[in-house]
Amino acid sequence: AQKVTQAQTEISVVEKEDVTLDCVYETRDTTYYLFWYKQPPSGELVFLIRRNSFDEQNEISGRYSWNFQKSTSSFNFTITASQVVDSAVYFCALSEEYRGSTLGRLYFGRGTQLTVWP
Amino acid sequence: DAGITQSPRHKVTETGTPVTLRCHQTENHRYMYWYRQDPGHGLRLIHYSYGVKDTDKGEVSDGYSVSRSKTEDFLLTLESATSSQTSVYFCAISSDRDARQPQHFGDGTRLSIL
Numbered sequence: 001a002q003k004v005t006q007a008q009t010e011i012s013v014v015e016k017e018d019v020t021l022d023c024v025y026e027t028r029d030t031t032y033y034l035f036w037y038k039q040p041p042s043g044e045l046v047f048l049i050r051r052n053s054f055d056e057q058n059e060i061s062g063r064y065s066w067n068f069q070k071s072t073s074s075f076n077f078t079i080t081a082s083q084v085v086d087s088a089v090y091f092c093a094l095s096e097e098y099r100g101s102t103l104g105r106l107y108f109g110r111g112t113q114l115t116v117w118p
Numbered sequence: 119d120a121g122i123t124q125s126p127r128h129k130v131t132e133t134g135t136p137v138t139l140r141c142h143q144t145e146n147h148r149y150m151y152w153y154r155q156d157p158g159h160g161l162r163l164i165h166y167s168y169g170v171k172d173t174d175k176g177e178v179s180d181g182y183s184v185s186r187s188k189t190e191d192f193l194l195t196l197e198s199a200t201s202s203q204t205s206v207y208f209c210a211i212s213s214d215r216d217a218r219q220p221q222h223f224g225d226g227t228r229l230s231i232l
Contacts, residue, residue: 044226106210111160
């Protein structure tokens with residue numbers, strides 16, 4: 001079973017629209033970490049944010065905001081007033097607390113391709 | 119940016135040949151990881167290392183081996199490459215095993231097996 005589900009494979013919006021990327025995760029651990037990474041067309045993976053399971057406060061960074069809800073096992077990412085430069089594949093990832101040989105490994109969702117049109 | 123260098127960046131080779139990919143870091147981080155990225159799968163862990171000469175398997179380790187003789191280098195070897203191993207390979211590093219610090223990734227190696 002997928003530990004991280006990104007149901008939206010592709011999203012297209014027009015510049016200045018707001019867009020939300022969904023992420024649903026599955027874990028039995030009480031301590032875990034959630035991440036978002038951005039992969040622009042150039043191919044590198046850029047770390048955006050990390051949240052731990054004990055901190056449900058929403059976070060805002062410029063045009064980016066994240067909504068973490070343990071009750072629904074979701075960690076959604078919203079881009080406000082999208083720009084063409086936001087076009088990329090966005091990955092949500094989960095890391096569970098060290099147990100056995102997991103050693104902080106990341107479980108990735110399959111990614112959401114966001115295209116922002118001018 | 120984290121000091122991670124992957125080499126080569128691109129490689130085309132034939133089925134049955136051995137291939138070695140190198141990941142070099144200048145951060146002195148203890149933990150290193152190899153992932154592969156395939157369309158529709160996101161990134162999947164191949165192998166990881168938690169110290170010099172300490173390695174373990176990830177979820178897609180069949181057909182791959184790794185070695186870490188120095189803190190800064192983590193090698194991924196395909197002993198006899200197959201077309202199913204055509205992929206983009208990413209190395210990642212982390213200073214903390216509990217993932218309190220995010221993993222940082224290299225720029226990737228695009229490998230094509232013909």
